[in-house]
Amino acid sequence: MKKVALVLFLLISFSTFAQKYYTKTGNTQFKASVEAFEPVAATNNSTTAIINVTSGEIASLLFIKAFNFRVALMQEHFNENYMDSSTFPKATFKGLISNFNLSDISSTEKKYLLKGILTIRGVEKEIKTPAIFSQSEDKLLMKASFGVQPEDFNIKIPKIVSDKIAGTINISLAYEFIEKK
Amino acid sequence: MSLLKKNKLILTFLFVLGMIGFAFYTLTMEPPTSIENRKVDFTGSADELLVKITDHTEEWQDKIVVVSGEVSSSDDKGIMLSRKIYCQLKQVTDLQKINPSNNISLKGRIIGYDDLLEELKLDQCIIQ
Numbered sequence: 001m002k003k004v005a006l007v008l009f010l011l012i013s014f015s016t017f018a019q020k021y022y023t024k025t026g027n028t029q030f031k032a033s034v035e036a037f038e039p040v041a042a043t044n045n046s047t048t049a050i051i052n053v054t055s056g057e058i059a060s061l062l063f064i065k066a067f068n069f070r071v072a073l074m075q076e077h078f079n080e081n082y083m084d085s086s087t088f089p090k091a092t093f094k095g096l097i098s099n100f101n102l103s104d105i106s107s108t109e110k111k112y113l114l115k116g117i118l119t120i121r122g123v124e125k126e127i128k129t130p131a132i133f134s135q136s137e138d139k140l141l142m143k144a145s146f147g148v149q150p151e152d153f154n155i156k157i158p159k160i161v162s163d164k165i166a167g168t169i170n171i172s173l174a175y176e177f178i179e180k181k
Numbered sequence: 182m183s184l185l186k187k188n189k190l191i192l193t194f195l196f197v198l199g200m201i202g203f204a205f206y207t208l209t210m211e212p213p214t215s216i217e218n219r220k221v222d223f224t225g226s227a228d229e230l231l232v233k234i235t236d237h238t239e240e241w242q243d244k245i246v247v248v249s250g251e252v253s254s255s256d257d258k259g260i261m262l263s264r265k266i267y268c269q270l271k272q273v274t275d276l277q278k279i280n281p282s283n284n285i286s287l288k289g290r291i292i293g294y295d296d297l298l299e300e301l302k303l304d305q306c307i308i309q
Contacts, residue, residue, distance in 0.1 A: 024267055024298065025258040038210075046269055046304050048295050063293040065243045066304055072213040089239055089293055178256070 018054040019102070021140050021177035023047070028062055032169040040165055042067040042078065049175050051140070056100030058116065060093045060175075082155050088121045097131060102140075109134045114144060120153040138178060145172035216271065216290060216305045219245045226250055227263035231301065238294040238301070247309065249286035252279055259306065262287075267295070268306040275308050285309075 026047035032040040044067045049060035064085035069075035079085040095116015104110060114131040117124050129146040147168040150157055157165055222241075223230060227250030234241045250263035255276060259269040268289050270276065279285060289306035 022298070024256070024295075024302070025269055046292055046302060048297050048302075050297055059297055061295060061297050063242070063302070066292040066302075068213070070212060071209070072211050073209055075213055086239065086242070089242055 018052050020050055020052050020180040022050045022180045023175050023177050026060070026062075026173065026175035028171065028173050030067075030169055030171045032166045034164055034166050037164040038071070038074075040074065042069045042075070044068070047173075047175065049142075049177070050180070051097075051142075051177055053100070053102040053140075056097040058093070058095050058097060058114070062091050063089055064091060065089065082150075082157070084121060091118070091120045093118045093127070095127070105133050105135050105140065107134060107136060118148070120148075121155065123153045125152050140177040142175045142177065143173065145170060147171070216245065216288065216307060219290075221245050221247050221288065223247070227266050231265055234291075234301070238291075241291045242293055244291050245288065246291060246303070247286060247288045248303075249284060252281050252283055252285055255279060255281065260285075261300075266301045266303060267298075269302070269304040271305045271307050275306075278308055 025045055026049050028044040028047045030042060034040075044062050046066045047060060047062040049058065051058045064083045065079060067075070067078065069078065093116055095114055098113045098115065100112055109132045111130050111132055113128065115126070115128050118127045119125075125148070127146055127148075129144050131142055131144040134141045147170050149168060150165075222244040223233065223246040225233075225248065227248050230246060230248050248262060248266065248268075250266070253261045253264045255261065257276075258273060259267060260276070260279060262268055262285075268287055286309045287303075287306045288309055289303035292302045292304050294300075295302050
C-alpha cells in the first residue's frame with residue numbers, strides 16, 4: 001500500500017513539476033537608426049526569461065533602465081522623454097512557442113513560431129515572430145527579431161527628431177537558457 | 182583694414198567656432214558615467230538593503246549601492262548574494278576572485294526587482 005502511494009506521489013509530482021529553462025542575462029537589443037544620423041540603438045544584457053520546455057510557454061522581463069546606450073544624453077532622453085521608465089520600469093513578454101519539443105532541438109537551428117503579448121509602458125500588443133532554437137552543450141539558445149512601432153505603445157516622438165528615429169523599431173533577442181534545478 | 186589683419190580676424194573667428202563646435206560635440210556625445218565614478222546611495226549588508234527597499238523598489242532603480250553578503254552561487258555572468266540578490270558583474274574575469282560561501286562586498290547598480298525569479302537584480306557590479 002505504501003509503495004503504491006509512493007509511486008502515485010512520484011507520478012503526480014513528475015507530471016506537475018514541469019521542466020524549465022531560464023536566463024538572467026539575456027541580450028535584448030533595439031535599433032531605431034536612420035542612415036546618416038547618429039545611431040539610435042541600445043543593449044540590455046540583463047533580460048530575465050523562463051521557458052517551460054514541457055508546454056512551450058515563455059515569459060520574460062526586462063528593466064528599461066538597464067538599456068545601455070553609447071551616449072549618456074540619448075540614454076537620459078530615452079528614459080525620461082520616451083519610455084517614462086520611472087513610471088513604467090519594466091517591459092514584459094508572455095507567450096507560447098507552437099509545437100515546441102525539446103527533444104527535436106539539436107545543434108542545428110530549428111525555427112518555431114513564437115506568439116504572445118508584449119507589454120511596454122503598460123500597453124499590450126500581440127507579437128507573432130519566428131524564433132530560432134538550437135542547443136549547445138547544456139545551453140538552449142534562442143534568437144528572434146521583430147519590429148514594433150512607437151505609436152503602438154503611445155510613445156510620442158517630437159517632430160524635430162522624428163526624421164532621426166526610424167518609424168519601425170527593430171528588436172532582437174539572443175537568450176542562452178540553462179536548466180532550472 | 183589691411184588684408185593681413187582681415188585674414189587674421191577670419192582665422193581667429195574660425196578657430197573659435199571650431200572650438201565651440203568641438204566642445205558642444207564632446208559634451209553631447211559623452212558616454213554614460215561609469216559606475217566607478219558614481220556616488221554611492223547605500224552601503225550595508227544584503228539583508229539591510231532588502232529591508233530598506235521592499236515595497237518601493239521603483240524609487241531605488243538606477244541607484245548605486247555597496248552591498249556585502251555571502252556568495253550563495255554563481256553562474257558565468259554573475260553571482261547570487263545571500264540567495265536574494267543577483268549581481269551581474271561588469272567584468273566576468275572577476276568571477277575568478279570569488280570563492281563560494283565567502284563573504285564579499287561589491288559596488289553595483291540596482292536595476293529592479295525581478296518578479297519572475299523573485300530576486301533583486303544589480304548590474305555593472307565590481308568587487309570591492
